[in-house]
Amino acid sequence: MVMLERPDVALADPMTPRPYRVRRVRRETGDVSTLWLEPVEDAAKRFAPGQFNMLYTFGVGEVPISISGEFSPPGGLMHTVRGVGPVSIALCRSKRGDVLGVRGPFGRGWPIDDASGRDVVIVTGGIGLAPLRPAVEQLLAQRERYGRIVLLYGGRTPHDLLYQRELGRWRSRFDLEVEITVDAASVGWRGYVGLVTTLIPRAVFDPSDAIAFVCGPEVMMRFTVAELQDRGVSPESIYISMERNMKCAVGLCGHCQFGPTFICKDGPVFRYDRVAPLLRTREL
Amino acid sequence: MVLEVADLQDLFNVLSARGYQLAGPTVRDGAIVYDHLASVQDLPVGWSDEQEGGTYRLRRRNDDALLGFAVGPHSWKKFLLPPVMTLWRAKRSHNGFKAVDKPEKAPRYAFIGVRSCELHAIAIQDRVFLKGPYTDTVYLTSREDVFIVAANCGQASGTCFCVSMETGPRATSGFDLALTEVLAGERHYFLLEIGTERGAEVLAEVEHREATAEEEREADRVVARTAARMGRTMETTDIKNLLYRNREHPRWDDVAGRCLTCGNCTMVCPTCFCATVEDMTDLKGEEAQRVRKWDSCFTMDFSYIHGGSIRASPQSRYRQWMTHKLATWIDQFGTSGCVGCGRCITWCPVAIDITEEVRAVRASEGTAATTPRRADERGEEI
Amino acid sequence: MIRGLETLLAEHPFFKGLEPTYLSFIAGCGANVTFQAGEYIFREGDPADHFYIIRHGKVQREIFAPERGPLPIDTLAAGDVLGWSWLFPPYRRFSDARALELTRAIALDGACLRDKCDEDHHLGYELMRRLAPLAMKRLQAMMLQFLDLYGHARTS
Secondary structure, eight states: OOOOOOOSSOOOGGGSOEEEEEEEEEEEETTEEEEEEEESSSOOOOOOTTOEEEEEETTTEEEEEEEEEEETTTTEEEEEEEOOSHHHHHHHTOOTTOEEEEEEEESBOOOGGGGTTSOEEEEEEGGGGTTTHHHHHHHHHTGGGSSOEEEEEEESSGGGOSOHHHHHHHHTOSSOEEEEEESOOOTTOOSEESOGGGGTTTOOOOTTTOEEEEESOHHHHHHHHHHHHHTTOOGGGEEEEOOOOOSSSSSSSOTTEETTEEHHHHOBEEEHHHHHHHHHSTTO | OEEEGGGHHHHHHHHHHTTOEEEEEEEETTEEEEEEOSSGGGSOTTEEEEEETTEEEEEEOSSOOSSOSOOOSOOTHHHHSOSEEEEEEEEOOSSOOBOOSOOOOOOOEEEEEEOHHHHHHHHHHHHHHHSSSSOOHHHHHHHHHOEEEEEEOSOOOTTOOHHHHTOOSSOOSSOSEEEEEEEETTEEEEEEEEOSHHHHHHHHTSOOBOOOHHHHHHHHHHHHHHHHTOSOOOOOTTHHHHHHHTTTOTHHHHHHTTOOOOOHHHHHOSSOOOEEEEEEEOTTSOEEEEEEEEOOTTSSGGGEETTEESSOSHHHHHHHHHHIIIIIHHHHHSSOSOOOOOHHHHHOTTOOOHHHHHHHHHHHTTSTTTSOOOSOOOOOBO | OOBOHHHHHHHSGGGTTOOHHHHHHHHHTEEEEEEOTTOEEEOTTSBOOEEEEEEESEEEEEEEETTTEEEEEEEEETTOEEOOTTSSTTOBOSSEEEESSOEEEEEEEHHHHHHHHHHOHHHHHHHHHHHHHHHHHHHHHHHHHHTOGGGGOOOO
16 A cells, blocks of 8 residues: 655655545546545645646656545545546556545636626536536535526437436536537437537527536537527637646646646636637647 | 956856856867866867858867857756756655655856856746746756856857847846956957856955956957847847737748757757656656656647647647747747747758748738638639 | 530539529629649638539548547538538538549639528529538438447447
8 A cells, every 4th residue: 555645855846746545436437437535634725616636646647637526524636537548547547545646736717706696507528527517516505696507518428427426416406407418329318419519509598698617628619619609608708628738737847838828827727718719720 | 347368267266166066168079068167278268169050060269269159059958957857756665655865956056158148048947937826946946056157249150149139149137247258469358247246256256457448348349249240130020929920821831841840949949948747666666756857849749638749740849839939938928938049040950040930921921822712713614 | 615604503413493594693603613632621710601512523521629630520522512601690610621632613602692592582492492402411411420330230
């Protein structure tokens, strides 16, 4: 069993991970797992929905993973990870009791304060729901502050839908509208089939004053934003979450640049109108 | 102040006695590089350089100038931002993870012969590493301790354009002491300028005297001559918006036809700071370390995320480097990222010239060559 | 012999049966265009004012995905109509379109045609009557594509 303690040398601080123990692992789909991590030391850091941590497996490496939620011991963190490379696969394979390293939280999160008094439309695809889950939880925690809340969620197939339990809970509420669709389904599926953008024209919200949070593959976000704008949501009211290669997560290594922005410190959440010309440029 | 050439060694000795490791130009491997110096004799006495696009050659001078050359392939980032640096080491154990050894602390450096363009480059990197939301504490430590002896250039190279970038040739700030080497007739001396109290204290221990008006004028002439002999110029008017407007300009395809994406430009550029972070472990998996290494935006790896590189084409990678250096840098850090040192032009194996690329984009903006194809050409079929 | 645009239009299956006065008008809103192999005809997000009746050649519609590059979505060839976004607001291109080989087409000014259709609804009907089945057939084909039929084929 690996236990990480704080090293006794004052090293380049933002680059040193803090130890977190794996409390629980839940397999969401074939290659996606959710980890519940609790801090080994007491220093629990507050995070804002939309922020991310750099998760470290001893000797293997680090990857940026958005924070998907918190849980009861103060500082307990949920992270949903898709295994696509050596580090993320190692994270998905961790077991209860393993110790991982965490650096963060980093980045700018969803502007939930700006949603006060407005309808909130959340459109996500695939693993894009992971960074929006804590936003939904925060909105629901102070439900009276917001207008209608609509969650539109698209997955590849019914088997690829995340957080089935939470989705069930959210759907059973009367103060939240949840619509789910899949790109492909087999016999027996009675829900919607079609890209998540097809849910936008029917969703019930007031576009003139709504705020939208969009997260998913870049192509999905591009077309979702177009649909939202077609419905009358202004580009200054739409927020997206961007992704690029990251190494340091503190704006010093240059990797995550997206035009003049650093995704790690100027993002990952961006107001759409501010990055629209960058999104239209290929290979930026 | 004036320092005779014979007394320069005293300055070196005083700095060494104060615990500084001297670093500066020296001849090695057919170039003038930066390395540790033991004495004045290690300087490139009597050497100069010839530089052009894709060309660097040493040549012998017909005098004994100590600093009679422009800049070489190294820049001071070699010391301030070490190419390979261990950030931390850790070891698994029953009770936890312990630091195995402290990373070596860098020596206290005295940089000898820092050019004005390089002072600007150091200031630019200071802004990156010390003025953002996160500070690189290792950079801070090495940087605070550095003693800088600047040199006002007596020689411009075929690729220099500091005048266009307003970064030289005269050093105006950021140094402890500044030297201008003057060879006039039988005389060989340095005009000295004091930049800081620390510089004054060091100078107090070295034989020197007040400069005469003529000596000062002579030094001014040296710098003026250098300014008049710039090898290149860069038109910087509205350069940020020029490049922002022209991300789809066909010139990028043109450059891509020549660019090898070798990354030389990023290695020699004094402001390029991109680094990668690598985690490694020993064979037993008992000890881990994290190492920071210089990286380059020209590699396919640089922009790789699950499945592919964002900047797959050479065209997009060259565009990224040049647009970052001359345009987005301004939005990120408040100044241009380019100091006009010309290294990227000299050390590019195919002689791509950043000043020429800007000129080409500016010249052909909005002309027939760049207008997107309109589909309504009238024409009859035969 | 130089053959006029009107003659070319009349011979094209898309315009079969259209009144000569309409053909004449449409020819007035049209032009011959040629695209070289590899040339982009339009890009996602561009304003959509033209549509193209392909005479010969091959055009690929693509969506550019970062880190994957241009992903082909379908292919159009002689007889096909390229470009639908000119019909309805916001008149913005849905995808990229690139000529895979030398392609000759008739470019029609959609904005001009829209205005004319507003004045003359019969023209509007005649155009829609020809365009709608093409759209529907393409949609049906795509739905079948989605069933991933080959992925489920039996191997024995």
